[in-house]
Amino acid sequence: MKKWITFDLDETLMQNPFGKWVFPEVENLVSSFHIKDGILKKIRNEHKRRMDQQKLRDAYDWDNIIKQVLREEGIQLEINIESLVRKHSIPPKVYLLEENLLNTLDRVKQKGFSLGVVTNGFYKYQFPVMESIGLADVMDMIVTPCQTDCAKPDISMVKRLPGEGEIVAHVGDRLDHDVSFANELGIQSILIDREMPEEMRKLAPVNRAQQTEYVEKLFKKGIYRDLQFEKKYIPNIIIHSIYELLEKEMS
Numbered sequence: 001m002k003k004w005i006t007f008d009l010d011e012t013l014m015q016n017p018f019g020k021w022v023f024p025e026v027e028n029l030v031s032s033f034h035i036k037d038g039i040l041k042k043i044r045n046e047h048k049r050r051m052d053q054q055k056l057r058d059a060y061d062w063d064n065i066i067k068q069v070l071r072e073e074g075i076q077l078e079i080n081i082e083s084l085v086r087k088h089s090i091p092p093k094v095y096l097l098e099e100n101l102l103n104t105l106d107r108v109k110q111k112g113f114s115l116g117v118v119t120n121g122f123y124k125y126q127f128p129v130m131e132s133i134g135l136a137d138v139m140d141m142i143v144t145p146c147q148t149d150c151a152k153p154d155i156s157m158v159k160r161l162p163g164e165g166e167i168v169a170h171v172g173d174r175l176d177h178d179v180s181f182a183n184e185l186g187i188q189s190i191l192i193d194r195e196m197p198e199e200m201r202k203l204a205p206v207n208r209a210q211q212t213e214y215v216e217k218l219f220k221k222g223i224y225r226d227l228q229f230e231k232k233y234i235p236n237i238i239i240h241s242i243y244e245l246l247e248k249e250m251s
């Protein structure tokens, strides 16, 4: 039976073009209109509002969000985020977060795993990036909210795997989306912390999650706002690089 390892994309494997290229261009396109606090603030607020309402899928529908914001501001302008993403999905604007990442992923495959992506980003925004940096070729499946109509941490994301097999581990950078998703599925939850302190790096990946002080610090990151320290958010394994998936203590 196929054994799958699934991966998150943003902040885990790749840098998307939104923050540095797509959103600044949106800002430019509306620069002749007066929008109180600026369009990016409006976009962020609408994203957050949808997140707070647990509309996780809609929160990542950037074309829909921008359409709504422009309508609310009375601006008659068409902005197509999908085509802006395509335009800016060219290295070095987009890149892999690790040197030799494709090679590392290939070696994980050689150990007998199939590799998949489980992302909350829409297919039309993620695939052009994956394609331009070579990730599309190493991934055997891509799961996005477009096919599933839900988003992580909802485990319905992987209710129907294309093809046979089972997921044995999920790797991601967020405690609330990735780790809790994996824990609820009852598979290995692997957190990637690229800013891991030196003294933690010396420990084996399986022992890092027992370092209470370190794990508590991870909860204090700004992105989590009021996330409570709960068992479902605690990863089984913490790595600082995808390369660590190849190490002996991992398997």
Ligand SMILES: [Mg+2]
Pocket (backbone or CB within 6 Å): 008, 009, 010, 011, 012, 172, 173, 174
């Ligand atoms: Mg991520």
